[in-house]
Amino acid sequence: MEDKTVLEARSIYKSFKDPVKIDVLKNVSFSLQRGDYASIIGRSGSGKSTLLYILSTMDTDFTGELLIDGVNLSQKSEKELAVLRNEKIGFVFQFHYLLNEFSVLKNVMLPGFKLDKISEEELESNAYKYLKALGIEKLALKKANQLSGGEKQRVAIARAMINDPLIIMCDEPTGNLDSKNADIVFNIFKELTETYNKTLLVVTHDLIFAEKTGRVIELDDGKIVRV
Numbered sequence: 373m374e375d376k377t378v379l380e381a382r383s384i385y386k387s388f389k390d391p392v393k394i395d396v397l398k399n400v401s402f403s404l405q406r407g408d409y410a411s412i413i414g415r416s417g418s419g420k421s422t423l424l425y426i427l428s429t430m431d432t433d434f435t436g437e438l439l440i441d442g443v444n445l446s447q448k449s450e451k452e453l454a455v456l457r458n459e460k461i462g463f464v465f466q467f468h469y470l471l472n473e474f475s476v477l478k479n480v481m482l483p484g485f486k487l488d489k490i491s492e493e494e495l496e497s498n499a500y501k502y503l504k505a506l507g508i509e510k511l512a513l514k515k516a517n518q519l520s521g522g523e524k525q526r527v528a529i530a531r532a533m534i535n536d537p538l539i540i541m542c543d544e545p546t547g548n549l550d551s552k553n554a555d556i557v558f559n560i561f562k563e564l565t566e567t568y569n570k571t572l573l574v575v576t577h578d579l580i581f582a583e584k585t586g587r588v589i590e591l592d593d594g595k596i597v598r599v
């Protein structure tokens with residue numbers, strides 16, 4: 373398979389100035405290839421969330437360079453970044469942020485409306501494709517607030533897939549899950565890298581989970597100590 377760099381961080385530094393200046397990220401450089409399954413680990417306060425926020429293009433206040441799919445984001449406007457984010461990156465957050473009053477199907481389809489690239493019928497059929505791949509197509513017409521935590525997590529993963537992103541970023545995928553559901557999520561991500569050639573980047577406290585991913589990026593006090 374073609375070895376293609378989909379994300380590259382070059383010498384990223386980040387400081388917060390309030391109330392006193394602290395240097396949170398120091399010279400962080402690494403790259404991810406297509407199909408990589410990578411996790412970011414590190415002690416509390418080591419800078420994991422700060423880094424994920426930068427890599428997801430949501431925080432642009434840093435020094436260094438970030439390239440997504442070969443495009444350097446340094447000079448991009450907020451509007452250009454928003455388009456790139458929708459096209460290239462899928463997000464799975466710890467608290468899912470599903471819309472409770474909407475059906476599972478609608479929740480999964482929602483990010484697709486933003487891109488406006490395909491018809492609603494096609495979007496719906498893609499949503500069913502991912503719900504099926506995740507083993508939850510039977511839940512399609514249920515409301516999001518009728519689901520268990522593990523089911524919600526899978527809906528959030530299907531939603532992250534809907535725009536066929538290159539990279540899926542995930543904050544604490546197993547934070548609220550028991551070990552059985554954590555295993556299911558681990559295997560789903562593995563399947564996404566292997567079958568769909570997606571790149572998975574996961575921030576986690578769960579060292580057992582992390583050690584099973586193909587690559588571990590360890591932060592200590594804002595510096596990479598292991599890739």
Ligand SMILES: Nc1ncnc2c1ncn2[C@@H]1O[C@H](COP(=O)(O)OP(=O)(O)OP(=O)(O)O)[C@@H](O)[C@H]1O
Pocket residue numbers: 388389390391396414415416417418419420421422423
């Ligand atoms: N908005 C902010 N203003 C000032 N300091 C901040 C801000 N956000 C984070 N920090 C500080 O930056 C450091 C890194 O925080 P970050 O949330 O990235 O760590 P983390 O590794 O994700 O921690 P955890 O595992 O506890 O979630 C911490 O010392 C934190 O207090």
